Each structure stands twice: as structure tokens, then as C-alpha cells.
Amino acid sequence: MSYELLGITVLWTFLFGYLIVASVDFGAGFFSYYSVITGKQNKVHSIIQRYLSPVWEVTNVFLIFFVVGLVGFFPDSAYYYGTALLIPGSLVTVLLALRGAYYAYNTYGSSKEDNKIYIAIYGATGLLIPAALSTILAISEGGIITEINGQVNLNWGSFFSNPYTWSVIILALVSVLYISAMFLAYYADKAGDRPAFEVLRGYALWWSGPTILACVFAFFQINRQNPEHFRNMLTIAWAFILSLICFLIAVYLVWKRRRLGVSFILVMLQFGFAWYGYGHSHLPYILYKQVSIHESFTNETMAVALIIVFIAGLFVLIPSLIILLRLFLFDAKYVRGSSPKKG
Amino acid sequence: MSYDPVTLSRMLTGLTLFVHIVFASLGVGVPLIIALAEWRGIQTKDPHYSLLARRWARGFVITVAVGVVTGTSIGLQLSLLWPTFMRVAGHAIALPLFMETFAFFVEAIFLGIYLYTWDRFKRPMLHLLLLIPVAIGSSTSAFFITTLNAFMNTPQGFTLKNGVFTDVHPLIAMFNPATPTKVSHVLASSYTVSACVLAGIAAYSLLMGRKEIYFKKALKLTVISAFIFALSTAIIGDFSGKFLAKYQPEKLAAAEWHFETRTEAPLIFGGVLDQNNEVKYGLEIPYALSILAGNKPSTKVIGLNEFPEDERPPLFIHYLFDLKVAIGMLLVLIPFLYLIRRMLPGNRQGGYPKWLLLGIMLLGPLSIVAIELGWLFAEFGRQPWIVRGYMKVGDAATTSNHVGAMLLMFAVLYIVLCSSCVIVLARLFRNKDVADEMRELGMKEDVR
Numbered sequence: 012m013s014y015e016l017l018g019i020t021v022l023w024t025f026l027f028g029y030l031i032v033a034s035v036d037f038g039a040g041f042f043s044y045y046s047v048i049t050g051k052q053n054k055v056h057s058i059i060q061r062y063l064s065p066v067w068e069v070t071n072v073f074l075i076f077f078v079v080g081l082v083g084f085f086p087d088s089a090y091y092y093g094t095a096l097l098i099p100g101s102l103v104t105v106l107l108a109l110r111g112a113y114y115a116y117n118t119y120g121s122s123k124e125d126n127k128i129y130i131a132i133y134g135a136t137g138l139l140i141p142a143a144l145s146t147i148l149a150i151s152e153g154g155i156i157t158e159i160n161g162q163v164n165l166n167w168g169s170f171f172s173n174p175y176t177w178s179v180i181i182l183a184l185v186s187v188l189y190i191s192a193m194f195l196a197y198y199a200d201k202a203g204d205r206p207a208f209e210v211l212r213g214y215a216l217w218w219s220g221p222t223i224l225a226c227v228f229a230f231f232q233i234n235r236q237n238p239e240h241f242r243n244m245l246t247i248a249w250a251f252i253l254s255l256i257c258f259l260i261a262v263y264l265v266w267k268r269r270r271l272g273v274s275f276i277l278v279m280l281q282f283g284f285a286w287y288g289y290g291h292s293h294l295p296y297i298l299y300k301q302v303s304i305h306e307s308f309t310n311e312t313m314a315v316a317l318i319i320v321f322i323a324g325l326f327v328l329i330p331s332l333i334i335l336l337r338l339f340l341f342d343a344k345y346v347r348g349s350s351p352k353k354g
Numbered sequence: 355m356s357y358d359p360v361t362l363s364r365m366l367t368g369l370t371l372f373v374h375i376v377f378a379s380l381g382v383g384v385p386l387i388i389a390l391a392e393w394r395g396i397q398t399k400d401p402h403y404s405l406l407a408r409r410w411a412r413g414f415v416i417t418v419a420v421g422v423v424t425g426t427s428i429g430l431q432l433s434l435l436w437p438t439f440m441r442v443a444g445h446a447i448a449l450p451l452f453m454e455t456f457a458f459f460v461e462a463i464f465l466g467i468y469l470y471t472w473d474r475f476k477r478p479m480l481h482l483l484l485l486i487p488v489a490i491g492s493s494t495s496a497f498f499i500t501t502l503n504a505f506m507n508t509p510q511g512f513t514l515k516n517g518v519f520t521d522v523h524p525l526i527a528m529f530n531p532a533t534p535t536k537v538s539h540v541l542a543s544s545y546t547v548s549a550c551v552l553a554g555i556a557a558y559s560l561l562m563g564r565k566e567i568y569f570k571k572a573l574k575l576t577v578i579s580a581f582i583f584a585l586s587t588a589i590i591g592d593f594s595g596k597f598l599a600k601y602q603p604e605k606l607a608a609a610e611w612h613f614e615t616r617t618e619a620p621l622i623f624g625g626v627l628d629q630n631n632e633v634k635y636g637l638e639i640p641y642a643l644s645i646l647a648g649n650k651p652s653t654k655v656i657g658l659n660e661f662p663e664d665e666r667p668p669l670f671i672h673y674l675f676d677l678k679v680a681i682g683m684l685l686v687l688i689p690f691l692y693l694i695r696r697m698l699p700g701n702r703q704g705g706y707p708k709w710l711l712l713g714i715m716l717l718g719p720l721s722i723v724a725i726e727l728g729w730l731f732a733e734f735g736r737q738p739w740i741v742r743g744y745m746k747v748g749d750a751a752t753t754s755n756h757v758g759a760m761l762l763m764f765a766v767l768y769i770v771l772c773s774s775c776v777i778v779l780a781r782l783f784r785n786k787d788v789a790d791e792m793r794e795l796g797m798k799e800d801v802r
Contacts, residue, residue: 071426075429078433082448086444089433093433093435097754098759100430103430109767114419310519332463
């Protein structure tokens with residue numbers, strides 16, 4: 012495996028991690044808000060809060076990892092994406108900042124009732140951030156960032172009038188809600204919280220239909236936007252078929268209320284197959300026709316250094332993550348809520 | 355407004371860092387002081403110290419949240435506002451940036467665990483151990499990021515060929531001449547500002563008439579820490595002067611309004627410059643600049659006239675420097691007065707001279723001002739370069755025409771974040787008073 016391929020695989024994996032972890036978080040924010048305004052608060056709110064609390068900071072890091080790594084391995088991408096994405100990138104930053112800060116204020120700050128404004132910010136940003144972030148995937152298909160006489164520009168007209176852009180945004184939104192509901196249903200089941208589980212199971216099943224429809228829609232929109240990419244996707248069609256099969260089994264298990272852990276693993280596999288299939292067929296371009304992993308790669312010394320650090324970092328990260336998960340996700344006492352929360 | 359993208363990019367980056375640096379510094383220093391308190395609590399079996407650690411941690415997490423989100427801002431703004439810089443310099447500096455993310459990851463994970471596990475372990479020592487990765491994580495983040503800033507001041511470890519950095523040695527780039535003094539100065543001043551802010555809060559409570567011994571213990575722990583850290587910061591500052599004289603003489607010369615290269619150079623404090631660059635009304639300390647630069651009066655100090663005019667830093671950094679040094683001295687002096695408090699005159703409040711409590715209370719804001727001045731000095735002092743000798747700031751910024759609007763948006767964001775942070779912190783501690791909490795935990799309320 013060449014260094015550049017290794018580099019992009021590492022980065023893509025981080026982004027996949029972000030996709031899963033952040034989806035759970037974003038969706039949880041929305042469901043949390045939704046449960047408050049529909050009066051189902053008592054049933055699901057506490058289970059969501061309990062999961063979110065210790066994990067929130069970790070989510071952002073996946074994204075930062077990806078951005079820093081992308082710029083590190085492929086400095087040219089900073090130039091093109093950085094210049095073109097000033098406005099959307101800044102907007103996402105502001106939304107992330109509001110979300111992170113107000114979440115912390117609500118959780119650690121006010122010792123009494125949950126603050127309605129904080130929850131509303133958390134719910135709204137939970138949908139706006141993935142919508143904004145997903146547009147970068149649409150931009151990466153090419154034709155929207157132009158470079159004329161050394162001036163990099165984002166063509167807003169062709170950006171918004173493009174059905175592909177919208178198909179990706181819709182896909183991002185429904186996927187977030189689907190992934191999140193599938194996870195929270197599993198978490199509620201682990202906590203032995205029947206009423207919460209029933210509500211969340213309903214959400215999960217409800218969002219599964221739109222998810223698969225949006226996937227298929229976006230899949231065929233790529234053909235219009237970027238036929239070359241689409242042809243590459245067809246050569247590895249098996250990945251997308253496997254993704255569909257995982258989806259069907261996962262939904263079936265939730266419907267039957269059986270083996271919810273397995274079901275969530277299948278959800279991850281569903282998105283994993285689609286994610287790597289999409290990413291693999293996207294290569295060698297990071298930005299179609301402008302940034303390719305071969306020509307825009309950093310120097311070899313730096314690449315080797317980054318890869319060494321990455322491997323060394325994994326030795327620290329994986330044990331830490333395992334501790335975190337064991338204490339909060341897989342500790343029956345904590346999950347059920349019988350051990351104390353914050354200090 | 356008719357500013358160009360470069361100026362606006364500088365303003366926005368400056369604004370983000372202006373906000374971030376306060377929270378980042380607290381993020382580096384406060385875990386250490388929490389650990390000190392918790393450790394003392396375990397050692398002496400004194401529940402007051404454990405409660406201190408607990409309450410500080412509760413407030414700390416709020417500031418961490420703002421630190422994290424402003425840190426995310428600057429992380430993304432590096433690419434959004436300085437795409438050319440990242441494209442070119444990215445070849446040499448990606449390594450510390452990448453490592454910083456790992457360090458932060460570790461910090462975030464263990465802080466999350468720490469906050470939620472106060473009573474989950476049978477041995478309290480295990481809980482304290484969780485702070486070690488937090489403190490190491492935050493201090494190493496500061497280390498990695500500062501090496502990057504050091505690189506911008508004294509770049510090395512690459513060859514510039516046709517606008518591309520080739521033949522890169524990432525570790526040589528990281529461990530450049532500016533790294534030792536810069537990193538130690540940043541770490542020491544972060545610890546100082548954290549101790550000073552916490553000391554200021556304790557002093558405020560005592561001034562408000564609180565009598566619990568809890569506050570006196572808090573004051574003692576934080577003021578003594580502040581003294582040690584501020585003193586180390588000052589000593590390291592002296593090394594920084596020698597570093598500048600050798601590797602970045604134009605920065606030192608601009609800071610000191612030192613134009614002619616000479617030995618036995620005096621140090622000028624304050625003053626104003628006239629049209630002919632003559633200093634008026636300044637306080638002149640003979641030989642002091644030479645001593646700062648090389649420990650003896652005979653040291654030759656390079657003057658600003660040796661540099662072409664378009665490569666000189668702005669001269670107003672003299673005031674930033676002087677003010678910073680003056681505050682730095684206060685940060686040593688006030689804690690020192692605390693150490694000899696029994697010998698001091700004045701009306702007493704809770705056993706302390708009232709004016710001294712007032713002084714300690716001011717340590718908090720003063721130390722924050724010092725940190726800001728220090729950063730402003732460091733950044734303006736590097737102008738016009740973004741990578742000294744290789745790339746000017748004007749060639750590194752985005753060409754986008756929308757930076758002004760973004761500046762406005764972020765300004766609003768930071769105002770909202772900071773003011774709500776203060777409100778939330780105030781409410782947090784008002785809603786749960788120390789006395790109530792001690793009663794809850796079944797502790798005695800000693801009043802002495």
C-alpha cells in the first residue's frame with residue numbers, strides 16, 4: 012500500500028468514526044428536543060442525557076483529526092477547500108461552538124431544570140451541522156469549486172441549483188436520525204428501560220424507510236453529477252449490495268426486538284460498506300480533477316512521520332477509548348442510572 | 355469597511371486567539387492545581403481540599419467547553435483564513451498539529467471520565483490518577499502548538515525550492531531555536547494565570563466577608579502556587595530575552611526601541627518616540643538591555659537600523675512588552691507580600707490586610723491581561739513575517755472577499771459565548787454555596 016493510500020485510508024476511517032459517533036450525538040440532540048416538545052420527555056430524555064454526558068467532547072476530536080490530517084497529508088486540499096469553504100466552514104464552526112458550549116452549560120452549569128433554550132440550540136444544531144458538513148461531500152464531486160487566474164471560488168449558483176447537493180443533504184439528515192435512533196434503542200434496551208426503548212424503537216423503524224430511499228436517490232444522483240465516479244462505483248457494486256443486506260437484517264432485528272447489539276453492529280457495517288465503497292471509488296481525487304492523492308501528497312519524510320505518530324497514537328487512544336466505553340457504555344450500573352452522575 | 359482580506363484575516367485570527375488563549379491557558383494550568391488540592395486532600399485526609407478540587411473541577415469543565423470550541427475555531431480557521439500558509443508550510447509543520455490532536459483526545463477522554471467518577475472508586479487515589487493524563491494531555495497540547503509558533507519565528511528543517519518546502523525534517527522543524535524558551539514560557543505562564551485566577555476568586559470570597567477556613571485554605575494553596583509559577587515565568591522570560599537577542603534581534607530591538615547596534619545598551623522603560631526616533635520621557639536603565647541580552651554590559655545588542663524598513667516589527671510593541679513585564683513583576687510581588695503577611699500593616703479582614711486581599715483579587719484579571727499582552731507582543735513582534743525570512747503575512751492569507759462578514763459573525767459568537775460563560779459560572783457557584791455543600795457532605799464548618 013502506498014503512503015498516500017495509507018494516509019487517505021486513515022483519514023477516511025476517522026471520518027467514518029465521526030460519522031457514527033456524531034450521528035448518534037446529533038440525532039440524540041434532536042430526539043431530546045423532540046421528546047421535550049411532544050411531552051414524551053419523561054420517557055426518553057434521561058436515557059439520552061445519560062449516554063451523551065461523558066462522550067460529548069470526544070466527538071469533535073474525530074472531526075478535527077480529519078481536518079488536521081487532511082491538511083497534513085495533502086496540503087493542497089487546505090488551499091482549495093480552505094479558500095472555497097470560508098463561509099460554510101465558518102458557519103459550521105459557529106454551530107459547533109454553540110452546540111458544544113451550550114451543551115456543557117446545560118449539563119454542568121444549571122443544577123436545576125433543563126434549560127429550554129439550551130435544549131433547542133442542541134436540537135437545532137443537531138440537524139444543521141450534518142446538513143452543512145454533508146455539502147462538502149457534494150462539493151468534492153467537482154465542478155463547484157473553480158480556479159480562475161489563481162483565484163479560487165465557490166460557485167454558489169451551481170451549488171444550490173444542483174439536485175445532487177440536495178440529495179446528499181437529505182441523506183445526511185435522515186441517516187443521522189436513523190443511526191441515532193438505532194443506537195439509542197439499543198442503549199435503552201441495555202438499560203432495561205422498556206418505555207424508552209419502545210419510543211426509540213418507533214423512531215428507528217420510522218426513519219429506516221427514508222434512509223434507504225435517500226441512499227438510493229443519492230446513489231443515482233452521482234451518475235448525473237459525476238458519471239466517472241458513478242462508473243467506478245458500479246465496479247464495486249458488491250459493497251453497496253452488502254450494505255443493503257446489512258440494513259435489512261438490522262431493521263428486521265429491531266422490528267423483532269431481538270439482538271439489538273448485533274443490529275447496531277449491522278448498522279455500522281451498513282454505513283461502513285457504503286462509506287468505503289463511496290470513498291474507494293472517489294479516488295484518486297480528493298476534490299475532483301483539482302486535488303488528487305498522488306500529486307498533492309506531502310513529502311515522504313512528513314508522511315512517514317505522520318504515519319508513525321498515528322500508529323503510536325492508536326496505542327494510547329484505543330485503551331483510553333476502551334476505558335471510556337467500559338465505564339459508561341458497557342457498565343450496567345451506570346447505564347441503568349444507579350451509579351452517581353457528575354461530581 | 356474597506357479592509358483587504360489580509361488585514362481582515364489577521365483581525366479574525368487575532369480575535370479567535372484573543373479569546374482562546376485565556377481558556378486554553380486555564381485548560382493547561384487548572385488541572386494541575388485541582389490535582390494539587392485533591393492530592394493534599396488525600397494526604398492530609400482534609401475534606402476541605404477534596405471539596406476544593408471538586409468545586410474547581412465543576413467550574414473548570416465550563417471553561418474547558420469554551421476552550422474546546424474556540425480551539426476548534428482556530429483549528430479550522432488556520433485552513434480557512436491562511437490556505438496558502440497551510441499549503442506551503444503544511445509540508446513542515448503538519449506533525450506537531452497532528453500530535454496536538456492526539457494529546458487533546460487523551461485529555462478530553464480522561465476529563466470526561468474524571469468528572470463522572472468522583473465516588474465510583476473505592477480508593478480515592480485512583481480518581482486522582484485520572485487527572486494525570488488530563489494534565490499531561492493539556493500540557494503536551496500546549497507544547498505541540500507552541501513548537502508550531504516557535505517554527506514561525508525561527509523556521510528550520512527544510513529547504514525552500516520553487517515555492518515548495520522540500521527536504522523536510524519534521525523533528526528539526528519542531529525543535530527549532532525558539533522552542534525551549536517559548537514552550538517553557540507558555541507552560542509557566544499558563545500555570546501562573548490559573549493559580550492567579552483561582553487565588554483571585556478565593557480572595558474575593560474573603561473580601562465579601564466569608565469566614566470559613568475553606569476559603570483560607572484555598573487562598574494559601576493558590577497564592578503559594580502563583581508565587582512559584584510567576585517567579586519561574588519571570589526567570590524564563592529572562593532566557594527569552596537572550597534567545598531573542600541571538601535569534602530574533604529585530605523583535606528585541608523593536609520591543610526596546612533600540613536602533614543603533616552597540617554594547618552597554620540601556621533598557622528603556624516607557625517613553626514616547628519623536629519623528630527622528632529619539633526616545634523622550636523614557637526611564638533609562640543603563641546597561642540593562644545588554645545584560646538582558648547576554649548577562650554582561652559588554653554584550654553587543656543588534657539595533658533595528660540593521661534591518662530594512664519593510665522588515666521591521668511595529669514599534670508600538672514596546673508598550674506591550676513594558677506593560678507585560680510590569681504586570682509580571684506584580685504577579686511575583688503580590689504573592690510575595692502574602693508570604694510575609696503577618697508583618698504587614700493595614701486593616702485586617704479575616705486575618706489578612708484588606709489591601710492585600712484586594713491585591714490578590716486583582717491577580718486574576720492582571721494575569722489574564724499579561725497573557726494577552728504576551729501573545730500580542732509575540733505575534734506583532736514577528737511582523738511582517740508569518741514564517742520569518744520565508745513568507746510574509748500578506749502572501750499567506752485567503753483571497754476571499756467575505757472575511758469581513760465572518761469577522762462580524764465570530765465577534766458576535768465570542769461575545770455570546772464569553773458572557774454566557776460568565777453568567778453560567780456565577781450561577782453555578784451561587785446556586786450551590788460552599789456552606790450548603792459542606793453540610794450536604796456532612797462536614798464541619800470550621801470558622802476561625
